[in-house]
Amino acid sequence: MKTENTAPAGESLNFIEEIIEADLAAGKYQSVLTRFPPEPNGYLHIGHSKSICLNFGLAQKYGGKTNLRFDDTNPVTEDTEYVDSILEDVRWLGFEPANIFFASDYFDQLYDWAEELIMKGRAYVDFSTPEEVAAQKGTPTTPGTPNKYRETSPEENLDIFRRMRAGEFPDGHCTLRAKIDLASPNMHMRDPYLYRIKHAHHHRTGDKWCIYPMYDWAHGQSDSIENITHSICTLEFIPHRELYEWCIDSLGIFPSRQYEFARLNLTYTVMSKRKLKQLVEEGHVRAWDDPRMPTIAGMRRRGFTPESMRDFATRIGIAKRENLIELSLLEFCIREDLNKRALRRFAVLNPMKVVITNFPEGQTEWMETENNPEDPEAGKRPLPFSRELWIEQDDFMENPPPKYFRLSPGGMVRLKSAFIIRCDETVKDAGGNVTALRCTYFPESRSGQDTSGLKVQGVIHWLSAEHAKTAEVRLYDRLFRVEDPAAEEDFKSAINPDSLEVISKAFVEPALMEAGTGDRFQFTRLGYFCVDPDSGSTGMVFNRTVTLKDTWAKEQKK
């Protein structure tokens, strides 16, 4: 019993919570309104999960609300498939948006504001090519130079802009640019693009528009329209903040404010949508929801729980420092969650036949074993024991090293929840490989009523060969061989060729055949597994979510 009495340490806040509490204390806002603004051009990944947990978590903590807003200003890369998956993923994580909006809901308003800006003399239509504009922008160390379009009158600009909207010009013919400061040390303030011409079909507005607003012209105003108080994004948007505020100030609208935190990086993982998309499209993984992918859909299929992902998000914290989180923390989170909840089942992945020579043929004796030692309420289940069994190949060694607790010639081991057996004889094939074991069991060593007086160090799992069913089991390993694949010259060269191992004929308890898609189990001594949606009439398929901690394997590597 601990008697130490530490002072009631005040809860520590992350820097965004500090800002919010200061704003609330100052009466700046009555309540907190955040938003999660994904672009529907790919699937959400665990980095987005960090952002979702932050935005929704802040709102929950301070009695506010969070909108889901699809940032759909670029019709050529966006698709409703992604809209659907994003909404599903947000809800699966356990959050319900207060509103579901689209930046495209605001296209009319955004357009009107652009005309307003033109009439104020703060925007102009530019017919320069992208190359010309780049040259005119200068470099970070040299100021840009204005071109003739910068001096076009508001009236003429308005006329041309309206013709842009009317579809008079082809793609790329001209753009609308803000007239700010070509000498600004912030490159984003050197007359940024506001609108570009794209004769493209939009997933929501159809063919209504042939000009589309750029991110910088859409995002801050969208926040403002929704009265977002704290607009939270990642570090790379810091240079955009000045422009974000310029737009809002120029229009005199609700002053949403932007704050930036460091995105999540995970060891042995890539986290950019572009790279993830590449993995999918080039077939390095099967799909966006491949269980090896760090996408929310992939992790769900892999067997992660929403609870474990939220727990992970809180444990990694929020700060402005670049970070690279160790995968072991994620594994800890899912193991901790599943250890308490997952029912135990026996499965033998790499089978070795064991014949109990002193057990009668054709006879079955029923054992009983707990469903979850961490949860007595989970109850017990019967387990059939018979003359021929399957055990794991790893649980037998002909020439064992010191401290090997499992079965070896002449050695004894306990079959969990059943009997102690002794290995009397090995059966070998022509190549000298051990193919089966002939063992003796000790009837008086029955689990729970052991009067044998025998002591063994090892306990292994097993399955009655007569009763076992077969299933496919997919074992996953990290997708990359190096800690930071994104730092490689070519990240794909770091792909782990052994990230998937398929065991097409593993043995499992009969009870497992009734499991439904997504059900999670601990295969005793092996790891956590869940039922893959590929399961069906042709058989059950299990995905390994994560192994159990294995201090013996670690010892072996030394």
Next chain:
RNA sequence: UGGGCCAUGGUGUAAUGGUAACACAGCAGAUUUUGGUUCUGUUAUUCAGGGUUCGAGUCCUUGUGGCCCAACCA
């Protein structure tokens, strides 16, 4: 070489001028019919120099290092 952001154990995150802590990882041990779980112990931290102060991880200053910014992407 313009501007911006950042710097605390191996990895993250706290400490809000007053004993550098928590988690993961590591190591050692106890318990265990999962080499799991649980429990105990333990290793290891303020980028560098200067300054202010009774006292600096924190404030000032000069460096150093890392990251970001010149897409008709977000």
